[in-house]
Amino acid sequence: MAAPALVALAHGSRDPRSAATIRALVDEVRAVRPDLKVEPAFLELSRPGFQTVVDRLVKAGHDEIVVVPLLLTEAHHATVDVPAAVAQATERHPEVRIQATDVLGLEACFLQVLDERLREALREARVRELDALVLAAAGSSDPLANQAVARLARVWGSHHKLPVTAAYASAAPPATGEAVRAFRAEGRRHIAVASLFLAPGFLPDRAAELALEAGAVAVSAPLGAHPEVARVVLARYAVGAVELVPV
Incomplete structure (x- = not known):
């Protein structure tokens, strides 16, 4: 059975450097886990949008998706925007299991x-x-x-x-x-x-x-596409993938 797809979900920005950095971070994640289907997505302002990415994954045959919110704190985007986006995607694709994980948070690393x-x-x-x-x-x-x-x-x-x-x-x-x-x-x-x-x-x-x-x-520059950040993304994904396993 194929592993769930991973969607790295960022907020998005009008600044093109932001989306470029998120894509570079996704490349870091792919380098660690080349066996996974990993895609970047954005809540707003940048492309591709989250619903578009989910549609593509469903069309490609994925029926399990783990969404890792690329957010550093449990603020409004984490508690309102991400759950709303996941609920919308689930309503549009009831046959697909979509699991949102905890945000990246403020890890000691x-x-x-x-x-x-x-x-x-x-x-x-x-x-x-x-x-x-x-x-x-x-x-x-x-x-x-x-x-x-x-x-x-x-x-x-x-x-x-x-x-x-x-x-x-x-x-x-x-x-x-x-x-x-x-x-x-x-x-x-x-x-x-x-x-x-x-x-x-x-x-x-x-x-x-x-x-x-x-x-x-x-x-200093922001955290950016660093291997430590990629490892936290994969740690969140691992928990989300386990939660998709039927009890």
Whole structure:
């Protein structure tokens, strides 16, 4: 029996770099599991749309699909948009079993990716000294999602033995510029910002712009198509595939 197809479901963006990054991440997943049918899909703004991808998979003969939401927090997209999209697809294809997994979330291994991306940014900026860090994320109207980012920031700061502030690009304070200025008001001058975003787009760009204007010495690229991220995608898929097995 063939393994369920894997749909890596991202939100989507008007910025073409975002979709390109998601496709590159899917390529990383395929490299690890060439035996699986793995397809990227988007909730909105980018193509192909989720319903289109499901239609293609059904036409190709797949009757089991595991959907892995490429989201870092359990916010509105995870709790409302993804379940609605899956419900619509299930209604359109009642003969197909479609299982959505947990979101990627904020895995501890992502701190390794943050460190790698930040080291790249520091080398490019020729920065060798740091006295504070800012962890920049999208931000949410859901305080629990923001609290999850703040917890990860504390873990990251403890690892590096540096003060760390979580900052948000939308929906919640502080913004990255405010976080950088607060550290500078304490007398710190070597402040770097790590981008806790999966892919490039308007929010990461805005967070970086505000941070640099406020005096940050470097801002990292988003997590991107990294093997660690691909491994988490496959870990979520494995759980979803098991849940499709009849009891």
